[in-house]
Amino acid sequence: MSKQVDRRNFIKYSALAGVSAFATLATACNDGEAEETGSEVQDDFPVDEKMGILMDNSLCVECQACRVACQNENELPVEQALISFKSKEVGSYPDVKYHFSRHSCMHCEDAVCKDGCPVDALSKTEQGFTTLDFESCIGCGMCEQSCPYGVPSIFEEKMYKCDACQHLVTVGESPACVSTCAANAIKYGTYDDLVKAAQQRVETLQERYPEASLYGLEEQDGLSLLLILKTEASKLELI
Amino acid sequence: MSITRRSFIKGSAVAAGALGLSLTGLDFKGWAAKAQESEVKVKPSLCNTCSSHCGMWIHVKNDRPWKVTGHEDNMRSQGKLCARAHAGLYWIYDSDRIKQPLKRVGEEEFESISWEQAISEIAEKLNDILEESGPEAAAYGHNPRETGVFYGNRLMHALGISTVCTHNASCNTARTLGFNHTMGGVPHADLSNSNYVVLIGRNLGGGIRTSELIEFTEGVKEGAKVVCVDPRQNDSAKIADEWIPIRPGTDLALVLAMCQVIVEEDLYDKEFIDNYTLDFDKFAETLPQYTPEWAAEITDIEADKIRSLARELAENKPNCLVHPSWKGAFGSNYENSTETARAVAYINALLGNVNQPGGLFFSYNSPEIGSLDTLDPEEPQTPRTDGVGVEGEFPLATSHGLPHVIAEKAAEGIVKSIFIRHHNPVRNFPDYEHMVAGYKNLDLLVVFETHMSETAILADYILPECSFAEREEVVEARGGADRGSVSIRTEAVPKVHPETKSFDEIIVLLAEELGIEEYFDFTLDEVNKARLEPLDISLAELKEKGSISMELPEPSNEVEFSTDSGKFEFYSEDFARYGFSGIAGWKEPAVGYKTANNEFKVIHGKQAYHSQTVSANIPQLAQITKDYDSNRIWMNRAKAEELGINDGDKIKLTSPIATKEVKVKVTERVHPDTLYMPAGYGNKTPYYETAQKIDSLNPNDLTPYQTESIAGHAMMQEVIVKAEKA
Amino acid sequence: MKNKDLKNIREQVYILFSNLLQKPNKNIYDELKLGRHMEIWEQYRKISNTIPMPKIWNSKKFSEKFITLERWKKLWKKSLNFDNPRIYLIESVYKPWTTDESCEMPFAKEKGHLLGDWAHHMKYLYEELGIEVPVNFAHCPDHLVLQLEFMSVLVKGGDLEKQYSFISTHLDWLECLVEAAKKKGLTKLYYDLLIWIKKYIDTEEDFLENSILDKAT
Ligand code: SF4
């Protein structure tokens, strides 16, 4: 288990019980209609099943809330962001399309980053995420070179990348980026549910955007970060 | 041989040489390890990084904040928060906060003084001014939220001062005025249930209010067709179906032509027009001139496009809308903005979408808030010095007031005293030099602030407020479709600087010194208890939960307008009475709609991770600007090629008032006549060191001081610049 | 020199430095004019000959011709005044905000913020001892003026290990302070004073370390 998980266990939330109590209260006076908006009850995800993060780029506005929430949640230096966006203009004025996608660790099933690490700091969790033992990491940059997506970033002799908020998901909570997004663009859930939801969404999108696609079912034996794109992945130079 | 001991630390242990202290106590590491074991508590608050007041939980450990999360039971946040909320915690411990009352002793030179001295000197000076020149010589400016309105306006009214201004003349007064004089108010856009949405300049993904972004993206997900009209492809356009670039300041022509198509082709909601509107015929008579071909020449949008847009929109009536916007294209930007707002109201009336799902709602409810039974000052009858409501000046302008006109009156010596809170007019209105000249000429400028803003550094007295996380405020209520919430700011962390005070405390001190304490004969708790009274919620409960949500009656579908006639008014008697056009019609922007070859119009708009110029100093947000190089001005690629300008080059912009340099982003995503500058850069205060690292152009440095004729707003985008490679 | 004298003189030096950083007044000005501080320093130099007093602090400079009381006050206000100083004399500002591993604030490990762990530990020390500090130090219980004075109290108490513990955890940031002073162009009077204090603290640390070692062997 990574160091961060142990560390979080020190935190004792005295009033947290109170918080969920309000949530129930709100639902209660809502006559059970709270589910109407599709908002998940975030506190009881399974902790031992294959999980995933579904990023719907057709709803994202690049507001950067996820990036900053992630920085706070994961105690990152101001200069380090685990989420960035890659974008591209296609066509010319006025018929120009702006394609973009979240860029962060894809949590590859076949995580080649892991294979090259000389101190075995990277590993796959039961839930399917690629995590880093921060303490062991020597910042050598081997993973940076082997990752097909150029994700790992070396800063002050440590590697930084998304670890799917281990300290939250291992206790059944949503990652910070998911919780903060106001654009309905990021979902956390069991992998199978997400794949189903994603396929449905892509089908709907294809009515208006014939090139719409789901990225991540096959790549690197499957990615636990699934991307819904309004265009073909190749147009985004994801690989 | 010794030196007289001037001692700050006192106690018996001092004399004893601290013998009582154990070595373990001095061991920092041991202490820190123990401190780490402390519990994290969550304390409710309301975000302050923009003025939407989203509900949040501040996670606090050892009296210090750890992180924030969105509050589920608050209508504004609904459990979510934008980037600025997370980053805004920085402000609390920033070492550059104002810690003590400050008094000016020279150019940008301040001396710290006691509260007693500050309050008594301010009261004395204000009394002198009121006595000599009357209440017309004094004004108050703020960003109007519950606490500022309750305490600030009350103080002003008690003193007979009528000139109370807000930031809105640089934001949305034209929009509000136009809607008030047609629909009797500004409706809520039901984005989550709409089938067809036309956004004219409103950038829901960049000018974020969390709840609106939630609604908007729900609508998109549900399959609404969204069309974005904007000279630049904004953040909403990223997820919209279509981007229609338009020449800046010509939205009015587009809307009029769409109305023309809808009426000519009989696509409008006749029943709605017959039952709920007045003077439709007068409007219809004006329409034949506004053909799509006519509008195409002005807007640079093809006539067929305008036709198809009008038809598609009408096909979806009444579950469709043209967004009433905010600042967007017609909040305060152009000479024709008020007329554009009226025209947008017209087209929505033609669609008959009022109080219809996916349309515009007036019938949303809000929790019923009580009020304190106490001596209220009468609203003063003194004419407003900014000319609002004054015949011959701005008889129709809204009570939001005109801070830029105040600056002019201050320069003339007519206004002598201004109090400013949660507001930075000097930087955020056009023509910095003009604003500075006015504010510098005041006899008494008092600024309530946490940081040394551009307005604060000109103040005669700066009164330090505690930060949002350290103070309690007045209870607020927010409505919605069938739910609402009440919420409160609480003291989530103890005061960092003991000599800072909350706004209500300062106002009460001032009132006492000014001899009008009878109007402040209550505590903040009493105000809040009275507000909660009708809701059967105790103040203690609210302080613990921060926000409480509740069920409200479903909005009704019945149509009723708050105009004088109770109907939608195409023709405005008021407009006609003061010599404006009774029916809104075409009006050119002040600088025309076309530009010569090397000339451009400069437009601006928010990025999701900055709030005007107040957030550029927050390191996490400044880092985003750095990472994406996003403080550059956008120029159309073909135009850039013509002028020999490459991506990343510096260009020189010359406007009627200044020449400025700025780096360019060359892009296909902006109209060729237009330069788009992201808002939020160009701080002038020397105190914001982080902001200086991402310093860039502020369009207010190019736009001259001017006033629009109806709403009086600042015409933020009425400027043409010449561009050349620097 | 006897141990008691040594203790006494070290205590005096801490008080002196704490006083020199405070807002100037007539009393201390007169004492400087009389050269009291030079006497103290001479005494101290008998033990440790390494650090000369900066010339600008010579009592001769504190005259009508050079640094008048008015001018001194102005220099202080420009450099160190409490509310808008050119540089902060506050430990937290120069150290990571917290060492708490679970802190999720982005500036947890950043510098430049008030009321870090260091301040909280100082507060804890004052509370333990029932020491009161003025309310305007609430945002900076880790102000250098207080820390120097606190050190004088520890010296008076006589326990070398406590002194060493304090100096090595709470007065180890003066190098950053001097660097900041240089970068911000602090007036020479105070820049030299800060260097002077820093050198003294360095010497003290060595002295305490050695004394403790000596005692142990
Ligand atoms: S928070 Fe949501 S909308 Fe904002 S950038 Fe992240 S994914 Fe996109």
Ligand code: SF4
């Ligand atoms: S994206 Fe890169 S860093 Fe992440 S799991 Fe795959 S190979 Fe490893």
Ligand code: SF4
């Ligand atoms: S899952 Fe957690 S670590 Fe990964 S990007 Fe989201 S917030 Fe950051």
Ligand code: SF4
């Ligand atoms: S919109 Fe963002 S910055 Fe504004 S109050 Fe809400 S969370 Fe805070």
